[in-house]
Structure formats: C-alpha cells, structure tokens
Amino acid sequence: MIVLDEAAYRYPGSAVWALGPISLEIAPGEVVGVRGANESGKSTLCLVASGLAPAAIGGELRGRVVVDGRPTSAHRPHELAVRCGVLFDNPPAQLTGLHRTVYDEVAFGPCNLGLPVADVHARTRSALDVLAIGHLADRHPQRLSGGESQLVALAGLLALGPAYLVLDEPTSRLDAERSARVAVAVARVAEAGVGVLVAEHDEALLARLCDRVVDLGTPP
Amino acid sequence: MSLPATRTLVLIPCAIALNIVLGSTVQQVLKLPIYLDSLGTIVTGVLGGPIAGLVTGALTDLIWAYVLPSPLAAPTAGPFAITGAVIGVLAGLWGWLGVFRSRRSLDPPVLAAAAGAALAVVLVVLYTFTHAYTNPASVTLSEGVFLVVALVYAGLVAWALFIRRDAGAVLALAAGLVTGIVAALVSSPIAAYVFGGVTGFGGDAIIAAFRFTGDTLYQATLKQGLLSDPLDKMIEFLLAFTILAALPRRMVARFPNGDRVLEPIA
Amino acid sequence: MAAVAGAALAVAWGGWVAGAVVTVSALAALRAGRLRRVAVTALALTPVVLSSLAVNALLPAGGGGLAGALAALLRLLGATLPPTVLFATTELDDLLIELEARGLGRRSALVVGSALAAVPRTQARAVEVIEAQRARGLDTEGSWRRRLRGVLPLVAPVVIGSLAEVEERSLALETRAFGAPGRRTLLRRLPDSRAQKALRWVLAGLLVAGLLGRAVAVLVAPR
Numbered sequence: 085m086i087v088l089d090e091a092a093y094r095y096p097g098s099a100v101w102a103l104g105p106i107s108l109e110i111a112p113g114e115v116v117g118v119r120g121a122n123e124s125g126k127s128t129l130c131l132v133a134s135g136l137a138p139a140a141i142g143g144e145l146r147g148r149v150v151v152d153g154r155p156t157s158a159h160r161p162h163e164l165a166v167r168c169g170v171l172f173d174n175p176p177a178q179l180t181g182l183h184r185t186v187y188d189e190v191a192f193g194p195c196n197l198g199l200p201v202a203d204v205h206a207r208t209r210s211a212l213d214v215l216a217i218g219h220l221a222d223r224h225p226q227r228l229s230g231g232e233s234q235l236v237a238l239a240g241l242l243a244l245g246p247a248y249l250v251l252d253e254p255t256s257r258l259d260a261e262r263s264a265r266v267a268v269a270v271a272r273v274a275e276a277g278v279g280v281l282v283a284e285h286d287e288a289l290l291a292r293l294c295d296r297v298v299d300l301g302t303p304p
Numbered sequence: 305m306s307l308p309a310t311r312t313l314v315l316i317p318c319a320i321a322l323n324i325v326l327g328s329t330v331q332q333v334l335k336l337p338i339y340l341d342s343l344g345t346i347v348t349g350v351l352g353g354p355i356a357g358l359v360t361g362a363l364t365d366l367i368w369a370y371v372l373p374s375p376l377a378a379p380t381a382g383p384f385a386i387t388g389a390v391i392g393v394l395a396g397l398w399g400w401l402g403v404f405r406s407r408r409s410l411d412p413p414v415l416a417a418a419a420g421a422a423l424a425v426v427l428v429v430l431y432t433f434t435h436a437y438t439n440p441a442s443v444t445l446s447e448g449v450f451l452v453v454a455l456v457y458a459g460l461v462a463w464a465l466f467i468r469r470d471a472g473a474v475l476a477l478a479a480g481l482v483t484g485i486v487a488a489l490v491s492s493p494i495a496a497y498v499f500g501g502v503t504g505f506g507g508d509a510i511i512a513a514f515r516f517t518g519d520t521l522y523q524a525t526l527k528q529g530l531l532s533d534p535l536d537k538m539i540e541f542l543l544a545f546t547i548l549a550a551l552p553r554r555m556v557a558r559f560p561n562g563d564r565v566l567e568p569i570a
Numbered sequence: 571m572a573a574v575a576g577a578a579l580a581v582a583w584g585g586w587v588a589g590a591v592v593t594v595s596a597l598a599a600l601r602a603g604r605l606r607r608v609a610v611t612a613l614a615l616t617p618v619v620l621s622s623l624a625v626n627a628l629l630p631a632g633g634g635g636l637a638g639a640l641a642a643l644l645r646l647l648g649a650t651l652p653p654t655v656l657f658a659t660t661e662l663d664d665l666l667i668e669l670e671a672r673g674l675g676r677r678s679a680l681v682v683g684s685a686l687a688a689v690p691r692t693q694a695r696a697v698e699v700i701e702a703q704r705a706r707g708l709d710t711e712g713s714w715r716r717r718l719r720g721v722l723p724l725v726a727p728v729v730i731g732s733l734a735e736v737e738e739r740s741l742a743l744e745t746r747a748f749g750a751p752g753r754r755t756l757l758r759r760l761p762d763s764r765a766q767k768a769l770r771w772v773l774a775g776l777l778v779a780g781l782l783g784r785a786v787a788v789l790v791a792p793r
Contacts, residue, residue, distance in 0.1 A: 136745065165747040172742065191757060195757065241746070
C-alpha cells in the first residue's frame with residue numbers, strides 16, 4: 085500500500101505549500117485517478133506519492149508518506165525506484181539517450197542495480213512482453229514516435245519490478261490514438277497487480293482506467 | 305564534497321550542448337561577432353560548483369573537436385579545453401562568492417560599494433594591460449585596445465547601475481572582466497604554440513596585424529586575446545546573471561550552489 | 571590509448587614525430603574504411619592551413635617564417651587526427667562501455683554519452699526559439715543595435731529550456747535507479763586480444779618516454 089497521511093509538501097526555496105495536507109491510499113492492483121486544475125498540485129502529488137519528493141529534490145515534507153511500510157523521507161531515490169516508478173509527460177526526456185537499441189534502454193534500470201546478466205535479460209524481456217512492444221526491441225530510441233517512446237519509458241520502469249506506478253499526465257503530449265495505446269498498456273499493468281496513481285486532464289481516460297478518482301480542486 | 309548529485313550530472317551534458325549550440329548559432333543568426341560558447345560553462349559553474357564548471361568547460365572543447373561528426377565539429381577547439389576548464393572553475397568560484405546574486409537596491413552605500421569594486425577592477429586591468437603592451441611600436445594599437453575594453457566595461461556598468469538598478473550585475477561584469485583576462489592569459493600560449501597564431505576563428509587577422517608591427521608570436525596572440533576575451537566574457541557573465549535572476553526560485557534552489565544565487569526570502 | 575599517446579607526442583615533439591603520427595592515423599583510417607570521414611574533418615582545417623601559410627609568408631622573417639608555420643601545422647594535424655580517427659572508428663557507446671568496464675564510473679559515462687545526444691536536441695530547440703522570436707519581431711537584419719538587443723531574447727529561452735530539461739531528465743534517471751551504488755551490469759564488451767594488449771603497453775611506454783625525453787631536452791637546452 086502507498087499511504088499518504090495528512091501529507092503536505094513545500095519545494096526547496098519556496099515559502100508556499102504546494103500540496104496538502106492530503107490523505108490518500110493506493111492498494112496493489114488498484115488504479116486511482118487524480119484530477120484538478122493546473123497548479124492544483126497534481127504533479128507535486130505524483131512526486132510526493134512516489135517519494136521523489138523529498139528524496140530526489142529536497143524540500144520539506146510534513147505528515148507521513150509510506151510505501152509498503154517504508155517512509156519515503158528515510159530512503160534514497162534508488163531504493164524507492166524499485167518500489168514505485170514514475171512516468172512523466174514528456175516522452176523524449178524519459179529516455180536516457182545513451183543507448184542504441186530499445187532493448188538496452190529498457191535494460192538500463194536493472195543494469196543500474198548491478199543485477200546478474202541473466203536477471204537483467206529476464207526482466208527486460210518480461211517488461212517488453214507485458215506492454216507488447218517486443219517488436220521495438222532493436223529500434224533506435226531516438227527514432228520512435230511519442231507514443232512508442234512513452235511505452236518504452238514505461239517498460240524501462242517496469243523492468244525494475246515496482247509494485248506501484250505513478251503517472252504524471254502520461255498522454256498530454258500524445259494524440260488520441262497513441263493515448264489509447266498507453267491507456268491499454270496501463271490497464272494491462274494494473275491487471276498484473278501493480279498499484280497505479282494517474283494524474284490526468286483527460287476525463288475519458290480517467291473514466292476508462294480508474295477505479296476511483298480524487299479531485300484536488302482549484303488552487304487557493 | 306559529497307558525490308555529485310544526479311542533477312549536476314545531468315546539467316553538465318546539457319550545458320555542453322548549450323555551449324556548442326549557442327557558440328555557433330548566435331553568431332550565425334544575428335551576424336554579430338559574439339561567441340557565446342562559454343555560457344553553459346558559466347551557468348554550470350555557478351549552479352553546480354567549480355568542479356562541475358571545470359568538467360563542462362573542458363569536455364565542451366574536447367567533444368566539439370573530436371567526437372562530434374562533421375559538419376558540426378570544430379577540430380581546432382580541442383587544445384582550448386584547458387581554457388574552458390579554467391573558465392568553469394572561475395565561474396564556480398564567483399558563484400560561490402555570491403557574485404551572481406541579484407542585489408536590487410537603491411541605497412547609496414550599496415551602489416557606491418559596487419562602483420568602488422568596479423573601479424578596483426579597472427585599476428587591476430590597467431596594470432595588466434600596461435605590462436602586456438611593452439613594444440613601443442604597437443603602443444598606439446594597444447592603447448586603443450585597452451580603451452575599447454574599458455569603454456565597453458564602463459558602459460555596461462553604468463547601464464547596470466542606473467537602468468537596471470542591480471548592484472549584483474556590476475559584480476558579475478567585474479568578474480567577467482577578470483575571467484576574460486585570465487582566459488586570454490591561458491589561451492594565448494596555446495594559440496601560439498599549437499596553432500602558430502592561426503586558429504581559424506575571427507581573431508587571426510588581428511593577430512597578424514599585431515605581428516606586422518613587430519610583435520613576436522606570443523605577444524601578438526596575447527594582445528588579441530586581451531582584446532576579445534574580456535569583452536566576450538563580460539557579455540556572457542552579464543547574460544548569465546540576467547538569466548539566473550529571471551529563473552523561478554524553484555528551479556535554482558534544487559542545485560547544489562543554488563542558494564548562493566538566490567536572494568534570501570524576505 | 572593510441573589516440574592519447576599520438577596526440578600528446580605530436581604536440582610535444584613536433585617535426586618528424588608529428589609527421590609519423592599523421593601517417594599512422596591515416597593508415598588506420600584507411601584500414602577501417604573510414605578514410606573519407608577523417609579526410610573531411612582534416613579538410614575542415616583548410617581555412618586554418620591557408621591563413622597560416624598566407625600570414626606567415628607575408629610577414630617579416632622574425633616570426634619563424636614559413637618553416638615555423640609548417641611545423642606548427644604538422645603539430646596541429648598530429649594533435650587532431652588521432653582522436654578523430656578514434657571516434658570515426660568506434661561507436662561512442664561501445665567506447666564508454668569499455669571504459670566503464672575498466673573502472674570509469676557510471677557517472678562519467680553518463681556525462682559524455684548524454685552530451686553528444688543533447689546537441690541535436692538543443693539545436694532543435696534553438697531553431698524553434700529563433701522562429702518564435704522572429705514572429706514576435708526579433709530583428710536579424712537591421713542595425714547592429716537592434717541585432718544586439720536580440721541576443722537576450724534569443725539566448726534566454728534556450729538556456730531556460732535546457733535547465734527545465736535538466737530537471738525532467740534527472741528525475742527520470744532517479745526513477746531508473748541510476749543512483750544505486752556499486753558497479754553496473756554491462757551487457758556487452760568490445761572484443762580484445764593479446765596483440766592489442768601488448769600494443770597498449772608499448773604505446774604507454776612510448777608516451778612516457780617521449781614526454782620525459784622532451785621535457786629533459788627543453789630543460790637542458792642552452793639558453
């Protein structure tokens with residue numbers, strides 16, 4: 085379970101509380117949507133729920149955020165990454181640009197952990213299979229469409245075997261058809277038992293994917 | 305110093321790309337003799353510290369010369385990696401000293417202090433220039449050079465103080481001037497020894513002109529350097545200062561040395 | 571290894587050593603089928619070559635003259651060709667993997683690898699900014715004063731865009747466990763052989779001997 089208990093967050097160098105206090109729970113296999121106007125804190129919620137805030141960006145967190153029993157303020161980003169992955173809205177920025185093939189790109193995460201080679205291959209193949217993008221394995225990551233890039237980025241996250249996924253407006257830069265493919269992929273991932281938090285503007289997407297939706301309303 | 309943060313590690317390659325892209329684009333598009341090939345280095349030095357600046361400066365020239373495929377490559381840039389590294393370290397130093405912090409203030413003491421610092425720098429510059437130009441035949445040329453640099457400096461300082469009312473800009477300009485001089489001192493031996501004074505960049509004609517008046521190769525490259533580098537660096541430092549001042553706090557604060565750039569919260 | 575040794579020796583000794591380095595580089599390029607690409611890079615030096623010859627031919631003899639210019643050119647070529655050949659014959663990713671296997675940290679590999687990929691992206695962003703600002707009245711043809719005022723509106727958005735990108739990319743890396751400690755798993759290695767290993771030792775020795783010899787010669791030379 086990801087549990088946010090009266091969590092509030094303030095970015096470093098900022099005097100204003102960007103989020104909260106908010107309480108929220110995400111169970112494995114559940115898909116929870118988040119809607120709200122711009123600047124209402126959707127992105128901040130994604131960063132806080134996954135633990136990237138404060139682990140990777142500093143700032144101040146009040147209240148409690150716990151992922152599978154581990155408080156996020158007490159862990160380093162790489163420790164959190166294996167439990168909760170985060171997908172952002174800008175597809176090219178998610179890809180490292182360091183690899184010549186999609187396969188290597190997806191294998192990046194497990195390689196970072198220093199896992200044995202056989203493990204790396206197993207996880208990479210399984211991530212590609214879950215998202216049905218095995219046919220992209222030999223393509224060059226810089227020559228993918230936006231939708232394909234998002235799927236590859238998603239595969240890269242799944243290769244780490246997280247129990248939860250946080251998606252921050254994953255389809256905002258994609259057209260309808262590509263958005264649909266990403267939605268299908270997310271549904272498949274949830275069926276596999278991953279708990280998902282997705283922040284979105286697209287109401288149709290929220291309606292189709294989510295078991296329930298949280299509303300952050302408009303900013304004060 | 306702890307291990308470099310991931311953010312700094314990502315900043316460096318983006319800054320290298322900035323150096324390379326801005327270094328050729330501005331000059332081509334605006335058709336001005338302004339080479340902004342150190343802007344990325346400066347910003348990285350200020351936000352990420354001297355070592356990050358060093359890496360950015362050095363790698364920019366090395367990658368630009370040897371790794372980039374033509375037509376983007378500039379093979380003559382390679383040996384100047386040393387200069388790039390020096391600029392990066394200095395930028396980090398200035399940033400750490402708070403030179404790039406915006407200090408908007410109309411208090412006379414603050415403005416007077418800034419003007420005083422500017423004046424001190426001018427005196428240092430004067431000293432450097434008179435010692436560089438010892439050849440009597442080219443004195444008029446060298447006085448001209450110094451005058452140009454000093455006038456531009458004075459002009460920019462005045463603008464900073466009276467129009468933008470930001471004393472911090474004056475400090476940035478002064479730091480730029482000093483850095484430019486150091487850069488010239490470092491690059492002229494390289495230009496002379498490795499290239500024989502001909503690098504394919506714009507300054508070659510000026511170097512040739514100095515040599516016609518009897519200067520040795522090393523003197524000529526030094527004088528050309530003292531003309532172009534301080535002007536270049538002043539402009540780049542001022543640009544960096546202006547851009548940093550315009551960034552949202554959130555963005556700056558996340559960098560290791562970001563707190564040296566931000567004004568304290570009122 | 572060869573690239574570094576070649577470049578350093580060429581600069582230090584000049585003269586016929588540089589000439590030898592140039593020849594070896596050219597031969598290596600030929601063998602790898604990359605002669606054309608290397609030649610193109612060398613051609614990029616042509617403006618330098620021409621101006622150098624022109625300047626030195628016209629000057630009074632005191633500045634070292636034509637001979638000095640040719641010597642400097644040979645040094646330049648010797649310093650430039652070996653690294654160029656290296657990068658023309660090796661894919662950067664493979665080179666980085668190899669260096670990482672030998673102890674270069676994952677962080678350094680990231681920095682160098684990303685820089686290259688970042689250039690086309692940044693260039694594209696610069697082009698967008700230029701178009702957008704032109705539509706808003708940025709003047710690229712008018713008086714120098716007007717063009718000067720165009721510097722900030724052109725440069726600032728590109729820099730700010732890069733900094734925003736830094737933020738997104740560093741978070742994306744963190745969520746891929748980039749910060750994990752220990753050595754990374756490497757899926758591939760460049761093929762190596764005994765002959766190559768031996769050659770590397772020889773080159774290292776030559777490099778050290780060459781640099782020391784030059785230093786001694788300079789220090790001992792009569793003033």
